[in-house]
Amino acid sequence: MSDLRVHKTKYINETKRVSFKYDGKNYFGYEGDTLASALLANGVHLIGRSFKYHRPRGIMSCGSEEPNAICQIGDKKDLTEPNVRATELEIYEGLEAFSQNCWPNVKFDIGGINNLISPLIPAGFYYKTFMWPKSFWKKVYEPLIRMSAGLGKSPTEPDPDMYDHKYVHYDVLVIGGGLSGIISAKIAAKSNLKTLLVDDKKTIGGSTIYQSNDSFKIDDQHSSKWLEKEINEISKIDNLTVKTRTSIAAYHRYNYLLARENLTDHLSIKDKKDKIRQRLWKIRAKKSNRSDRRN
């Protein structure tokens, strides 16, 4: 284990070790780690290869905005999942992840040759090159192009998992459980509005959960203390529902939103057996409030 890890944080349980496999090699992280944080703590930086020129790609961000660190999860024909962001996936006992878009492996990638010959691939290369001889298209060019298309591998057998969906109606929907999200949901709920607060992480708090030193203060108290108090307070409000591990996927007219709640993706293979994997929430809100600072 390298010493890249920040120790004694509240959200990672360093007493519980979780072992997982990445590209066939065994690693371990702790409960609460994402695949990205566990890999970084193990000194693994090279996660994948870029689409066309197969340039090396590592971890760039810490959430759903991640463009680089995308992995293939599992190698079963029916349960494998391509293009999962390492920064979003919580590790669990028995997790098997693989790097994508590289062969034979991520460190030595044949496709990297594209990078070396990139000066020979000008704009319009494909349209000009693959025209002749005409008989080559069906047998040579098309199979080759199809082989190199896409990053991950899609499952080839039907999904054996169980899924669920649910229709809900709220007066106010707050998207993003950071500081502003918590406060606006609290104010809405206290004015007698039926409120739903959703966040894609496993705990609400947004960036506040990473701030543990004295320079972060809210209302003259430590931001983590403040957060603890607020979470405790809003959990007692009856007409406020908090959904974590839930991400909004679509925003339609008349405040009709779709959300995906992850129910068992973070559990160990043994624990997730015979349980519903994900739930689709069909939310009709009278008012929705985006509190994520990204947009």
Added chain:
Amino acid sequence: MFLINCPFCGERDQSEFSSGGEAHIVRPKQPTELSDDEWAEFLFMRKNIKGVQFERWNHSHGCRKWFNVVRDTSNDKIHSVYKMGEKPPVK
């Protein structure tokens, strides 16, 4: 997917309704006396406006009654809903 305030049942999801197209097209009194062009005009020609449009809707998965809706086709905003036979609101 928008909400429609059915005058008989109240506010429901669009998926419960089916659209009946443009409203207030009067059937000619003597169809036999029309030329083919005039008959085609009545049968097929519709305005297809971008903006406020008068439409008929049917609550097909609810009370199954017909009514009229004034909807802006560019943003699906519904300005008013009124029953069949009622006078349409002026713009």
